[in-house]
Amino acid sequence: MLKRTAVALLAFAGAGLALPALAQMAKPRGFPERPLTIVVPYGPGGGSDQVSRAMAPAMEKFIGQPIQVVNKPGAAGLAAVPDFMSAPAVGYTIIQHIDDAITHFAAGKLKEDPTDDWSPLGISQITFSQLYIRTDDNRFSDWGSLLRHIKANPGKVTVANVSGAGTMERVQMSLVEQALGIKTNQISYDKPSERYASLIGGHVDVLFEQPGDIRQFLAAKQMKPVLTFLKERPAAFNDVPAIGEIAPNVPSLLRFRGFFVKSGVPQDRLRYLEWAFAQGYRTPAYQKFNKDNYMDVIDSFRDRQGAIRLMKDTAAIYKKAYKELGITK
Numbered sequence: 445m446l447k448r449t450a451v452a453l454l455a456f457a458g459a460g461l462a463l464p465a466l467a468q469m470a471k472p473r474g475f476p477e478r479p480l481t482i483v484v485p486y487g488p489g490g491g492s493d494q495v496s497r498a499m500a501p502a503m504e505k506f507i508g509q510p511i512q513v514v515n516k517p518g519a520a521g522l523a524a525v526p527d528f529m530s531a532p533a534v535g536y537t538i539i540q541h542i543d544d545a546i547t548h549f550a551a552g553k554l555k556e557d558p559t560d561d562w563s564p565l566g567i568s569q570i571t572f573s574q575l576y577i578r579t580d581d582n583r584f585s586d587w588g589s590l591l592r593h594i595k596a597n598p599g600k601v602t603v604a605n606v607s608g609a610g611t612m613e614r615v616q617m618s619l620v621e622q623a624l625g626i627k628t629n630q631i632s633y634d635k636p637s638e639r640y641a642s643l644i645g646g647h648v649d650v651l652f653e654q655p656g657d658i659r660q661f662l663a664a665k666q667m668k669p670v671l672t673f674l675k676e677r678p679a680a681f682n683d684v685p686a687i688g689e690i691a692p693n694v695p696s697l698l699r700f701r702g703f704f705v706k707s708g709v710p711q712d713r714l715r716y717l718e719w720a721f722a723q724g725y726r727t728p729a730y731q732k733f734n735k736d737n738y739m740d741v742i743d744s745f746r747d748r749q750g751a752i753r754l755m756k757d758t759a760a761i762y763k764k765a766y767k768e769l770g771i772t773k
Contacts, residue, residue: 483538491701535716540702550763569744573652576658622769
């Protein structure tokens with residue numbers, strides 16, 4: 445059942461949903477009259493920070509007010525939620541969150557339901573993950589040699605990863621280890637920059653990340669991918685094996701990033717912010733940003749209803765996976 449659900453989610457995520465034509469929308473009366481804030485629950489330099497700083501100026505063009513980006517990292521993305529939830533539901537505070545919001549909710553760590561207590565403006569990025577090694581590592585150079593090294597050193601090969609047993613990254617690695625009968629040592633980092641530095645500096649052996657987040661290190665040939673978490677190899681990485689080739693029963697869990705306001709924001713303001721988000725997504729600058737970050741491999745746009753469907757489908761996958769992995773009862 446887990447496999448079928450995951451495949452269905454992946455098919456839905458890559459369905460190539462065309463953006464509908466959007467008519468000009470008049471501003472709601474009295475909104476916005478002052479700058480807006482996007483709260484990023486992760487540190488500077490990571491994917492969430494990058495997408496927020498790309499979307500903010502794109503939306504500013506249409507709402508006519510500045511949008512400031514504030515980083516509030518900690519607790520695997522949960523530390524920023526209380527401040528977001530305590531802000532008035534009037535549309536001036538937006539949180540950028542990722543699929544971690546769904547994993548935390550499915551595991552019972554987040555009391556708010558992101559599909560109900562939050563109102564998505566939309567999803568602007570959907571992508572896949574990979575495992576990376578240093579290009580100058582003389583112990584292994586590809587997935588085959590890395591796998592042999594892991595098997596020869598059970599529990600000793602270190603993988604820089606995010607904090608939290610129930611996150612997408614940790615669940616994906618757990619499912620791979622279970623399927624292949626291997627064991628690695630997952631090292632937790634809250635800040636993306638620390639994860640990247642740990643690999644480059646030789647403090648860990650492997651990095652779990654998404655390609656767009658570390659594109660500068662790929663371009664500088666400081667890192668290279670050795671395994672892609674998709675059923676098939678994408679054209680951009682056709683020389684890297686996909687998990688579907690190695691362990692067909694392991695689901696390919698997706699990373700997605702979206703923008704949300706609290707439920708209860710007046711409907712005219714919510715519709716206006718949804719419109720501004722969709723318009724911002726369409727701008728040439730934002731489209732270039734997505735393309736430069738490999739976010740065009742899977743169709744990345746979801747409107748509010750599409751975002752809710754994606755999140756509900758994702759929650760079902762994780763609830764099933766958590767039971768299988770013993771994370772929840």
